[in-house]
Amino acid sequence: MNTKTIKNKRVNLSDLIQKIIIYAILVLISIVILTPIFWIVSSSFNSGTSLFSSSLIPKNPTLIHYKELFTETDFPKWYVNTLKIATINMIISVIITTLSAYSFSRFKFKGRKQGLMAMMILQMFPGFLAMTAIFILLSKLGLINSHWGLILVYAGGQIPYNTWLCKGYFDGIPRSLDEAAKIDGASNMTIFIKIILPLARPIITLVALTNFMGPWFDFIFPQIILKSADKKTLAMGLFEWVQKQQNTQFTRFAAGAILVAIPITLLFVYLQKHIVEGLSSGATKG
Amino acid sequence: MKRSKKSTIFSVLFMGLGQIFNKEIFKGIMFAIIEIVTILNFTYFIRSITGLITLGVKGQYFVDGVVKGDHSIFLMIEGLIAIAILTLVILVYIFNILDAKRVGEEIEKGVKSLGTKEFIKYVWDKYFPHIMITPAFMFTIFFIVLPIVFTVAVAFTNYSSPNHLPPRNLVDWVGFQNFKDIINLKIWNNTFLHVGLWTIIFAVVTTTCNYFVGLMLALLTNSKGIKLKKVFRTIFILPYAIPAFISLLIMRLAFSGPGPVNNMLASIGLEKIPFFTDPFMAKIMVLIICVWLGAPYFMALMSGVLTNIDMSLYEASEIDGATKWQQFSKITLPLVLFQTMPLLIMSFAYNFNNFAMIYLLTDGNPVNGSFKYAGDTDILISWIYKMTKDQNQYHMASVITIILFIFVAGISAFSFSKTKAFKEEDMM
Numbered sequence: 001m002n003t004k005t006i007k008n009k010r011v012n013l014s015d016l017i018q019k020i021i022i023y024a025i026l027v028l029i030s031i032v033i034l035t036p037i038f039w040i041v042s043s044s045f046n047s048g049t050s051l052f053s054s055s056l057i058p059k060n061p062t063l064i065h066y067k068e069l070f071t072e073t074d075f076p077k078w079y080v081n082t083l084k085i086a087t088i089n090m091i092i093s094v095i096i097t098t099l100s101a102y103s104f105s106r107f108k109f110k111g112r113k114q115g116l117m118a119m120m121i122l123q124m125f126p127g128f129l130a131m132t133a134i135f136i137l138l139s140k141l142g143l144i145n146s147h148w149g150l151i152l153v154y155a156g157g158q159i160p161y162n163t164w165l166c167k168g169y170f171d172g173i174p175r176s177l178d179e180a181a182k183i184d185g186a187s188n189m190t191i192f193i194k195i196i197l198p199l200a201r202p203i204i205t206l207v208a209l210t211n212f213m214g215p216w217f218d219f220i221f222p223q224i225i226l227k228s229a230d231k232k233t234l235a236m237g238l239f240e241w242v243q244k245q246q247n248t249q250f251t252r253f254a255a256g257a258i259l260v261a262i263p264i265t266l267l268f269v270y271l272q273k274h275i276v277e278g279l280s281s282g283a284t285k286g
Numbered sequence: 287m288k289r290s291k292k293s294t295i296f297s298v299l300f301m302g303l304g305q306i307f308n309k310e311i312f313k314g315i316m317f318a319i320i321e322i323v324t325i326l327n328f329t330y331f332i333r334s335i336t337g338l339i340t341l342g343v344k345g346q347y348f349v350d351g352v353v354k355g356d357h358s359i360f361l362m363i364e365g366l367i368a369i370a371i372l373t374l375v376i377l378v379y380i381f382n383i384l385d386a387k388r389v390g391e392e393i394e395k396g397v398k399s400l401g402t403k404e405f406i407k408y409v410w411d412k413y414f415p416h417i418m419i420t421p422a423f424m425f426t427i428f429f430i431v432l433p434i435v436f437t438v439a440v441a442f443t444n445y446s447s448p449n450h451l452p453p454r455n456l457v458d459w460v461g462f463q464n465f466k467d468i469i470n471l472k473i474w475n476n477t478f479l480h481v482g483l484w485t486i487i488f489a490v491v492t493t494t495c496n497y498f499v500g501l502m503l504a505l506l507t508n509s510k511g512i513k514l515k516k517v518f519r520t521i522f523i524l525p526y527a528i529p530a531f532i533s534l535l536i537m538r539l540a541f542s543g544p545g546p547v548n549n550m551l552a553s554i555g556l557e558k559i560p561f562f563t564d565p566f567m568a569k570i571m572v573l574i575i576c577v578w579l580g581a582p583y584f585m586a587l588m589s590g591v592l593t594n595i596d597m598s599l600y601e602a603s604e605i606d607g608a609t610k611w612q613q614f615s616k617i618t619l620p621l622v623l624f625q626t627m628p629l630l631i632m633s634f635a636y637n638f639n640n641f642a643m644i645y646l647l648t649d650g651n652p653v654n655g656s657f658k659y660a661g662d663t664d665i666l667i668s669w670i671y672k673m674t675k676d677q678n679q680y681h682m683a684s685v686i687t688i689i690l691f692i693f694v695a696g697i698s699a700f701s702f703s704k705t706k707a708f709k710e711e712d713m714m
Contacts, residue, residue: 109416257535
């Protein structure tokens with residue numbers, strides 16, 4: 001055996017060890033991530049109702065909790081409410097945000113810079129800290145315990161951040177395209193609809209998606225604005241199950257949580273490239 | 287007298303008069319309607335603004351089931367709304383004068399004034415961006431700016447339980463008293479310092495850990511010769527993809543007193559661990575779970591950055607005999623840091639206000655007796671929330687909100703001023 005092959009073998013051996021270590025770490029992290037998820041999934045099939053009796057592998061797997069969700073609770077109603085709020089919020093938000101981002105990106109007018117600066121600062125303010133004012137404002141408008149009140153708050157609150165995000169993206173679309181269209185006699189609105197919107201599809205997808213998903217996660221504003229049981233949203237309802245009857249409603253919570261998490265998670269994993277790209281381009285470009 | 291001067295004077299006297307004088311009837315009537323409506327509501331403005339200044343003279347009481355007296359907080363909001371509307375009217379008024387002057391001058395020069403139809407088309411073209419921004423502007427004013435102004439105003443009142451809580455009692459303006467209290471009163475400044483310090487530790491540790499754990503995950507899933515890369519990456523992205531409020535509640539239950547983790551420990555004969563009831567342990571748990579939740583975001587981000595690094599850099603360094611560690615610290619890390627710096631700072635600002643994390647996981651508990659309305663794991667924002675929602679200490683909540691906002695906005699403005707976008711903006 002000459003020295004060369006010995007060296008090669010040593011390299012192979014250390015490579016092998018390295019690989020084994022990497023695989024070990026990967027598997028370990030996967031376990032850390034998957035265990036809580038596995039636990040909640042198996043809990044939802046558990047025959048008991050409480051946290052005490054839940055075991056990692058259910059003894060008598062049952063679908064009863066899923067059935068109960070639809071027969072004994074307001075869960076289906078909450079699902080419809082959330083879907084409705086999310087959809088309307090998405091539509092309103094996208095329209096308002098893209099229009100104002102287009103104006104900020106393409107036109108010069110008095111107060112433009114101040115407006116941008118103001119939005120930059122306003123987006124730093126966590127909206128729910130002003131909940132007292134929002135509550136009184138909505139009760140003046142008669143929108144307490146109304147889904148429209150919630151939608152207005154969501155659609156209003158997202159404007160500063162998302163306008164910035166969209167404006168940054170619109171800035172990247174070459175102006176020569178607008179100018180060419182203008183020479184051909186296109187109006188501002190036509191340019192916006194026919195040129196900017198199609199080219200800005202990635203960022204609009206992101207804004208639409210985040211606005212659609214927002215109401216599924218938010219448990220703060222519904223608690224402030226909505227009062228009656230049939231108006232609740234999913235996040236609010238599930239949160240109350242855990243908060244109020246921590247131990248007795250546990251398996252029901254598990255089943256409900258899974259029915260909420262599955263569609264959102266799938267949507268997210270499917271669109272993750274879009275989301276991450278949009279977030280990073282928005283943050284680095286402004 | 288010149289036409290432009292006359293029409294200007296007319297418009298100063300009454301909105302729209304100058305326009306009508308210039309034969310722009312439609313425009314003139316529009317302006318006039320705004321002024322007439324404002325004047326008809328004159329008493330409303332006076333009443334609202336007086337209410338804002340006095341905050342009411344007598345608390346609310348019932349006479350034969352009818353509410354009488356004043357509600358300070360409603361008066362305050364009404365006053366603020368009235369001021370907002372009045373400001374808009376004044377802006378229109380100024381605009382009306384300038385417009386009358388400009389049109390008057392144009393007529394002097396012999397430019398024909400526009401008919402109604404042409405006028406609408408002209409406005410649509412010239413003020414297109416203004417019109418497009420109007421909805422966003424109105425939303426921002428009423429749902430963001432107004433609530434913020436209200437919150438700031440409350441910091442200068444004594445709006446709090448038990449003695450200054452409407453509807454039964456009135457609220458008064460107290461100037462800077464609350465700011466003095468938070469510095470001088472032991473119980474307040476002790477809580478503020480401790481909670482503030484923990485907030486900074488929490489934000490720094492979680493952001494740094496998320497960043498480097500994320501980088502590690504990205505390096506692992508990107509390393510050469512590893513199979514099932516896609517499977518691992520999908521597993522690792524899960525904590526970011528699952529709605530956070532669900533995973534946080536799951537964690538809260540899993541590590542709670544009677545939860546499965548303690549059950550398992552008990553079943554193998556070990557003692558139960560007070561995950562969320564011991565102050566120090568609770569803080570550690572919060573940090574660990576925050577990394578579980580936050581690292582995948584950075585992993586997803588950095589996978590993109592890593593694949594964009596020029597491979598020839600590594601090949602060249604290998605020829606020069608660089609070790610793996612040298613490659614990492616001299617090539618990978620600087621390049622990744624450079625590209626993700628703004629996001630790192632954004633993430634810090636986000637974690638500083640990571641309300642859901644604390645509220646859902648521990649609700650600020652365990653309770654600490656030496657703190658005012660705060661627990662050991664409370665960060666500033668969750669403390670503010672508790673003071674507002676549960677304790678009715680609106681005045682102090684507002685004071686802390688102002689301090690918090692200035693701090694976070696300062697950091698963000700600083701990081702933003704370094705970005706390319708801002709510098710380009712300057713040149714326009």
